[in-house]
Amino acid sequence: MWTGSAEAPPTVRIAMLAPSLQPSERRVAEAIAGDAERAIERTAQEIADLVGVGRATVIRTAQSLGYDGYPQLRVALTREVALGAPTATDASDGTMLGAVRASIERVAGRLSQTTSALTEEALEEFVRVLDESHRVLVAANGLSAPLGLDLAMRLVSSGRSAEYMSDTMGQQITAAQLGKGSACLVVSGSGANRATLEVIDAARASGATVLVITSFPRSAAAERADVTLVVAPIDDSFREELVHTSRAALMLMTESVVSLLAARRGDAALKARAATLSVLSRSLSE
The missing domain is CATH 3.40.50.10490 (Glucose-6-phosphate isomerase like protein; domain 1)
Incomplete structure (x- = not known):
């Protein structure tokens, strides 16, 4: 169960908790993090069908991430997407300098999230x-x-x-x-x-x-x-x-x-x- 700051966005919680989740819950969490925008539009049953688990597993996953249920997780995902939560991108132009810039931009884009679990x-x-x-x-x-x-x-x-x-x-x-x-x-x-x-x-x-x-x-x-x-x-x-x-x-x-x-x-x-x-x-x- 999530014990960090309530301000931590869903994808950050998933990244930190995924190693300790049950295998079925981890698949659900990774599917949600992999396409947060579509997860917002899907019901718990639709997520369950997509991953190949029961609806109860989707609900347990949401609770393991610190939410009362899947509807609350969807709201949190909506907020994260609306605020423009940084995602990893590869802006490399094929050059070594481009690769370095892309790597630094990737790190810089997520640095603001690193304190979200602190209290x-x-x-x-x-x-x-x-x-x-x-x-x-x-x-x-x-x-x-x-x-x-x-x-x-x-x-x-x-x-x-x-x-x-x-x-x-x-x-x-x-x-x-x-x-x-x-x-x-x-x-x-x-x-x-x-x-x-x-x-x-x-x-x-x-x-x-x-x-x-x-x-x-x-x-x-x-x-x-x-x-x-x-x-x-x-x-x-x-x-x-x-x-x-x-x-x-x-x-x-x-x-x-x-x-x-x-x-x-x-x-x-x-x-x-x-x-x-x-x-x-x-x-x-x-």
Whole structure:
């Protein structure tokens, strides 16, 4: 069941929840997302006949997406289409430059949707735990690993001491020793990386609070977390997320979290950033 913001449009909910839906519900959701304009005009029975499932499955799918029923989903689809919700397009002209422009336009077109699943309560609690924890371990593996390193460095530069190590075994050993009052901050696009899940389990067993930034609210990582920030994927489906593996939205979220933390810390963060700039200035040459 959808637990994110009520403002999140249907296609964004489908992209985030599709991996956790029942196979029959997933087929219904993907059929709706694949042609939202026609789905608006179809009844629940017509969608059922199109996909090859029972009408009850269509209704359950709508409820899994956070709507009372299919009529409410149709209304939400109408609103999304009317507002001109961005869709992935390929404007490439056949040149390399055209391909780059098309790729960037595709990402830019969906960036506005990436915050649609966030809630004020989750953000407040996330930043509070990050600020008050006496020890913070940043964990990220696979294609999210560079984001983990970047996040740890940004936290330190803002006066929030944080630990990061690239070795997965080292992450698990450190997580197992965190203890109560500490936090394990995890970045995982899919929320399904096995090494990352083992780090989360070790942190939870130690009594630490687990903070997760991911793109899928019903992923294994999100289900294990104490506080989760769900960043809607730029890609339209879990499959596309695995193929294209864009981490642009997740990186923007980590930067925003650090900014929120710095604002909460006030003068302490300003002093830390001044010290950081002093070190950077000495490392530059003309």
